[in-house]
Amino acid sequence: MQLPFFSKKSSEKPREDLICKQCKATVPAKDAVKNRFICPSCGAYLTMTPQDRLHLVADKDSFTAFRDELKSVNFLHFPGYSEKLEKAVTATGEPDAVVCGTAAIDGTPCALFLMDTRFIMASMGSVVGERITRTFEYATAHRLPVVGFAASGGARMQEGIVSLMQMAKVSAAVQRHAAQRLLYISVLTNPTTGGVTASFAMQGDLILAEPGATVGFAGRRVVEQTTKTALPEGFQSAEFVRDHGFIDKIVPRDALRDTLATLLRLHAPRNGGIA
Amino acid sequence: MTPYEKLKTVRRSDRPTARDYLDLLFEDRVDLCGDRRFGDDTAITAGIGTLDGVPVTYLATEKGRDLQERMRNQFGCPKPEGYRKAIRLMRQSEKFGRPVVCLVDTLGAYCGAEAEERGQGEAIAESILTLSGLKTPTLSLVIGEGGSGGALALCTTDRVYMLENACYSVISPEGCASILWKDSSRVSDAADALHITAQDMLQFGVAEQIFDEDFKHFPAMCKTIRRQMADDLKLLSTFSLEQLLENRYNRFRKFGIFEEGGVMHGTAL
Ligand SMILES: [Zn+2]
Numbered sequence: 001m002q003l004p005f006f007s008k009k010s011s012e013k014p015r016e017d018l019i020c021k022q023c024k025a026t027v028p029a030k031d032a033v034k035n036r037f038i039c040p041s042c043g044a045y046l047t048m049t050p051q052d053r054l055h056l057v058a059d060k061d062s063f064t065a066f067r068d069e070l071k072s073v074n075f076l077h078f079p080g081y082s083e084k085l086e087k088a089v090t091a092t093g094e095p096d097a098v099v100c101g102t103a104a105i106d107g108t109p110c111a112l113f114l115m116d117t118r119f120i121m122a123s124m125g126s127v128v129g130e131r132i133t134r135t136f137e138y139a140t141a142h143r144l145p146v147v148g149f150a151a152s153g154g155a156r157m158q159e160g161i162v163s164l165m166q167m168a169k170v171s172a173a174v175q176r177h178a179a180q181r182l183l184y185i186s187v188l189t190n191p192t193t194g195g196v197t198a199s200f201a202m203q204g205d206l207i208l209a210e211p212g213a214t215v216g217f218a219g220r221r222v223v224e225q226t227t228k229t230a231l232p233e234g235f236q237s238a239e240f241v242r243d244h245g246f247i248d249k250i251v252p253r254d255a256l257r258d259t260l261a262t263l264l265r266l267h268a269p270r271n272g273g274i275a
Numbered sequence: 276m277t278p279y280e281k282l283k284t285v286r287r288s289d290r291p292t293a294r295d296y297l298d299l300l301f302e303d304r305v306d307l308c309g310d311r312r313f314g315d316d317t318a319i320t321a322g323i324g325t326l327d328g329v330p331v332t333y334l335a336t337e338k339g340r341d342l343q344e345r346m347r348n349q350f351g352c353p354k355p356e357g358y359r360k361a362i363r364l365m366r367q368s369e370k371f372g373r374p375v376v377c378l379v380d381t382l383g384a385y386c387g388a389e390a391e392e393r394g395q396g397e398a399i400a401e402s403i404l405t406l407s408g409l410k411t412p413t414l415s416l417v418i419g420e421g422g423s424g425g426a427l428a429l430c431t432t433d434r435v436y437m438l439e440n441a442c443y444s445v446i447s448p449e450g451c452a453s454i455l456w457k458d459s460s461r462v463s464d465a466a467d468a469l470h471i472t473a474q475d476m477l478q479f480g481v482a483e484q485i486f487d488e489d490f491k492h493f494p495a496m497c498k499t500i501r502r503q504m505a506d507d508l509k510l511l512s513t514f515s516l517e518q519l520l521e522n523r524y525n526r527f528r529k530f531g532i533f534e535e536g537g538v539m540h541g542t543a544l
Contacts, residue, residue, distance in 0.1 A: 068535065069534075069535055069536040069537075070533050070534070070535050071533060071534040071535070072533055072534075073532060073533055073534050073539070073543060075532040075541070075542075075543035075544060076468065076469075076470055076544060077544065078468050079468060080455070126530075126531035126532050126533040126541070127531075127533050129530075129531055130531045130533060133528070155423075155424075155445045155446070157445050157446045157451050157454075157455070157469065159445075159532070160444070160445055160468075160469045160470045160471075160475075161443055161444060161445055161469075161470065161471070161475070161476065161479055161481055162479060162530055162531065162532055162541075163445050164423065164424070164427055164443075164444075164445040165479075165481060165527065165530035165531075166530065166531065167403060167424060167427060168403060168407070168427060168431045168527040168530070169527045169528055169530050169531065171400070171403045171404050171407050171431070172407040172408075172431075172523075172524050172527050172528065173528075174404065175404050175407040175408040176408075176524070178404075179408060194424075195423070195424050195445075197396030197397075197400070198384075198395070198396045198399035198400050198403075198424040198428075199399075199400050199403060199424075200400070201396070201400070202394075202396050202397040202400035202401070203400050203401075203404050216391050216396065217384065217390075217391060217395040217396035217399070217424075218384075218386040218387075218390070218391065218395065222386060222450075223386055223387060223388060223391065226386045226387065227386075227387050227388065229388065231388060235388070235391070236391060241394075244392050244393070244394065245394070246394045246397050
């Protein structure tokens with residue numbers, strides 16, 4: 001166990017304008033925030049950064065990032081990985097594809113992890129696995145609920161078998177957190193696939209999802225190619241996965257903060273309850 | 276042999292399949308069916324038997340011994356109901372204090388529309404989670420392919436063994452070559468880059484031990500494996516439950532190669 005220390009994000013970069021993937025409209029950052037990252041022209045969901053996400057759900061100035069100096073390494077000397085990492089670090093200003101810390105949601109303290117699809121499709125390598133594991137370990141030690149925003153293309157194949165082992169590592173930390181009867185809310189955002197779906201994204205006590213998010217294990221195209229059948233529209237949409245029994249609730253963005261706040265409050269420790 | 280040659284070797288249909296090992300590793304075997312939820316997936320052969328006189332639960336991915344069996348078993352790629360059968364029997368093994376022994380030989384979890392509809396990701400996630408906290412000793416042996424999350428679902432165990440040519444990988448080299456390089460002819464390069472051999476697994480600490488392959492003397496080979504499994508189970512059963520679970524947690528906690536504050540964690544190649 002580490003991470004007894006926190007650091008405040010001292011200065012936030014000014015936000016860039018967003019471009020809607022559906023209608024191609026340019027959405028000024030201020031409007032995006034005001035409109036909870038829903039495109040004002042067409043209603044599509046804009047891609048959110050972890051910082052956007054925190055703005056949406058966490059109490060103002062309540063977020064404290066876990067201070068670490070973790071950095072991904074191309075330890076297999078995998079062709080092209082070093083360049084990919086460098087590009088992603090430059091593009092995001094983050095050392096890897098997940099931001100973790102503590103915050104309050106409508107007054108309830110919790111630990112959070114927020115994955116960032118801008119960083120190599122939020123694939124899970126050693127750093128992502130380590131940060132999420134430490135988040136669960138911290139939450140277990142401090143008896144905090146965990147709210148996790150999953151988004152990922154899957155395991156980071158450039159880290160070979162070590163990336164697969166992150167699924168086991170994080171799962172073991174989730175298991176210990178759960179054994180202490182602590183709450184884990186997993187929020188599936190677009191897209192949640194591969195090894196992340198096959199581990200912590202699907203291990204929440206409560207599994208929420210954003211409308212229309214892609215949620216699956218095998219990629220749609222892989223399934224089509226393997227089975228040589230075209231899949232229907234909406235296959236692997238969050239609604240499809242909910243209808244098949246694997247998601248508790250689809251929560252629109254403008255209701256996400258309130259829903260999380262209510263669920264956290266419903267799990268607050270009670271006097272006279274079961275210890 | 277190159278890594279890709281090893282992979283091709285273990286994919287050969289004339290290799291023994293999981294059931295050939297089960298026949299020689301366990302006695303008094305009773306195969307058990309079904310997940311009590313949806314159906315029975317024969318890609319996972321499971322049941323109870325004895326290993327050197329000790330009752331154990333075995334869970335094995337089975338590719339099938341002839342074409343008909345292979346088709347019925349999706350060539351050893353389990354469906355969600357297969358993993359849920361495994362999960363059911365893991366919990367049962369905990370109830371009766373039986374160790375769990377897994378044999379793994381799979382390209383990966385079955386890839387298909389119905390597997391997605393029935394929650395392939397959730398089934399694997401639950402299997403990993405269940406094994407992580409299972410209150411009984413657990414072993415796994417990769418006898419051929421250890422394909423991605425579909426293999427990990429049965430390999431989150433106290434000990435992992437591999438046969439000398441067995442492979443274990445986050446993605447098939449075919450999938451890696453096509454996704455990263457859009458070039459299926461670079462499969463061999465992908466196999467090199469991914470580091471998938473049993474010897475790599477030993478180096479990464481993913482596996483504890485490698486067994487020599489000697490299919491001309493298959494019963495003797497299985498006897499060696501059985502003796503090691505029995506010894507390890509004997510050792511694991513001397514630990515207190517807390518110690519067993521602590522060791523298992525640490526076994527997986529250590530994985531990760533990164534830099535922290537300029538200091539390397541884990542060993543780069
Ligand atoms: Zn739009």
